[in-house]
Amino acid sequence: MTTIQQIKDLLRDLQEPNEWLEELQSDERKGVQNAITQWKKQYEKKQRLFADYLQKKAFDDSYKTTNISLIAGIDEAGRGPLAGPVVTAAVILPEECAILVGVDDSKKISKAQRQQFAELIKEQAVAYSVHIQPAVVIDELNIYQATKQSMEEAVNQLTIKPHTVVADAMNLNVDCPAYSIIKGDEKSLAIAAASILAKTTRDDLMTELHEQFPWYGFDENAGYGTAKHLQGLETHGFTVHHRKSFEPIKTMWSDRQ
Template sequence: MTIKDIKEMLSNEELTDVQFIELKRDERKGVQKLLQQFELKKQKLAKQLLEHRTRLEFELDLYAKQNLSYIAGIDEVGRGPLAGPVVAASVILPRDMDDLVGINDSKSLSHAKRVEYAQLIKEVAIAYSIIEIDNSVIDKVNILEATKVAMLKSVSELPIKPQHLLIDALNLNTDIPQTKIIKGDERSISIAAASIIAKVYRDELMLCYHQLYPEFEFDKNMGYGTKNHLNALQQFGYTPIHRQSFSPVSHTTSIYNSRKTK
């Protein structure tokens, strides 16, 4: 077989044990390199499958013990930034989640991977909802309460009422049974899915805000207090999307004026 033939065979994962042994004996450097890449890919997939099964434990336990059909994972994005909304998402996934191997906490994924997974999650999910609570509400009720409002509204906006909630690190005031999971976005696939679609939604929103307020580099910091963001805040003042209850925004007296950039 030519190296091109072998590459195509390995890319399609069409490899029997006998073929594997034969390729191991092939002394061509190109073949051995391809075989090494193939083995690394298999090891990565095996690790992903193991992690996938681990992140299914909460869901599978509820399916088995309570015979539930609709379990919602809930997570939020944007509690820490100085600007922009807090965004919460609720996701009800099907029992068969083999299509979602590789889904993990949104913070551990690249932007491109989050966008890819967000689309997949929306296609696979039985139901999902995404809710944003803007900075004016955050300033009025505080960020923790605004987060809970966003989470509860995301649950109520689901077209199907969930039978159980899996929530990342919070308890919600609802009659629906719930499980609070510390580091839930790492330990539950339903919560991880919610974190991904919430993150992608908020990032896209902050990219739009960047067009309005380019001096703050929202396209890079997503509203978090980076050095350049803080310098812009001092130079140009706070914008309508800044959280005035957050320091150092609360110590900024001037309102944003784009004419200062000219």
């Protein structure tokens, strides 16, 4: 008789339901039944992820005017924190990119998944670019205009020009039709891919800043106003990387003038 471990190994390699799986369900051993249940859960999850991938891809395809139109997705990371840059990314994906099944809004997937997908996106993309907008520009322009400018710069830096741009909730002035998509990182594969590149780039930058300024906890809070960050501001003051147009840094800056 085939052992439970052998069955688990066979199930691990099984991609689609088949006659053997149907026959296996008559095996009354509890370990076998548990293995079948686990396989079915994983299979159903893969099916949901693939269906979501197809839906996101169909959304992007709906903006194509021809079969060879290139769609660039644009997104940002870091509009809300008290410190650090806002980072934007632009991504043009190829027609066939099923390897990116599971790509979603960067906030909905784990850090490990984001890192893995970021590498795949860079490998698979027709073109991508990342733009880093520093705190000083955010203070000069305001966060909305600084983000908009950064998104437009990310589009302009693409080595291959898109026919159409879809951006997450931002109206852009670029040299092709551009559309602002509410909750675009949930609807568009290209925007979701851009959100992952923006998020992973920014997280890496904030980890580097943490090494210089460990008392703010940038590696944990990414520049948001957590208790540790606020305590660091109270004890050590602010840095050039803090946004002087954001409270409480704005008041601290005013008190110095």
